[in-house]
Amino acid sequence: MPLVLPAATPRLRFREMTEADFSDIATLDLGGSRGPAGWLEWNRRNYAEHGFGLWIIESHSGVFVGDCGLTMQEVEGKWFVEAGWHVRSDRRRQGYAAEAAAAVCDGARDAGVEHLIAIIRPDNVASQGVAAKIGMVLEHEVHKNGGPALVFGVNLAR
Numbered sequence: 001m002p003l004v005l006p007a008a009t010p011r012l013r014f015r016e017m018t019e020a021d022f023s024d025i026a027t028l029d030l031g032g033s034r035g036p037a038g039w040l041e042w043n044r045r046n047y048a049e050h051g052f053g054l055w056i057i058e059s060h061s062g063v064f065v066g067d068c069g070l071t072m073q074e075v076e077g078k079w080f081v082e083a084g085w086h087v088r089s090d091r092r093r094q095g096y097a098a099e100a101a102a103a104v105c106d107g108a109r110d111a112g113v114e115h116l117i118a119i120i121r122p123d124n125v126a127s128q129g130v131a132a133k134i135g136m137v138l139e140h141e142v143h144k145n146g147g148p149a150l151v152f153g154v155n156l157a158r
Contacts, residue, residue, distance in 0.1 A: 004052040004070065006107040009099045012065060014055040017043045021056055024064040028086040031121075046071055052111075054084055057100045065091050068100035070108055073119060075142055075151060080117045081108060085130065092126070098133040105134050109156040117153045119144060128152070 006014045017025070017040055026036040034042060046053030054069040066087035073082040083104050085097045108116050118136055120127045128150065136152035143149070 003047060004107050004111045005055065006069075006100075006103040008060070009103050011059060012057050012096065012100055012103070013060055014057055014068070014100075014103070016047060017054070017056050017067070021064075024056075024088075025067070027064075027088050028066060029089070030086060043067075043069075054086075055104075057087075057096065064088065065096050066100075068097070068104055070104060070113075070116075073117070075117070075119065075144065080115065080153075081113045082117050082119055083108070083134070084118065085127070097127070097130045101130055101134045105154070105156070114157040115153060115155055117151055120150050120152060122148055122150055 003016070008014065019040065022036050022040060025039055030039055043053035050072060052070040054067040054071065057065045057068050059065060066085065068085040069083075071082050071084055073080055083101055085101050087097045105116060116136075117139070118127070118131045120131060131152040134154065136154045139151050139153045141148060141150055
């Protein structure tokens, strides 16, 4: 399956995760129970199965910033393409998440994704702001992975 790798932005480039990224992935606040090794494995599997996953985002000089990309997520019995992003703590509040997420959104549109969601915890105000910056609006609230979650979405169909 061809990879849906987003185009580079003025400050960031995207690439596949590799085992060499383990120590960088371990610095991210990922939540959940996968841990860095499981996170790498899950994304590598997503690349093979769907042609997308969360990509490493780094500066053009190779400095690790975080990850951002697309995954398949189940919400109330239906499957959706989700945009997700994680920025390392010392790089937050600099616009990297919104910049990367916008490029991912463009890539999803170019790949024919008609509706894109983001699942965000109610207390994650920063990610809610990123979702709004890329044109997403709150669609509904759900219970997911043990707690309340907000589902933001945007229609990408041309």
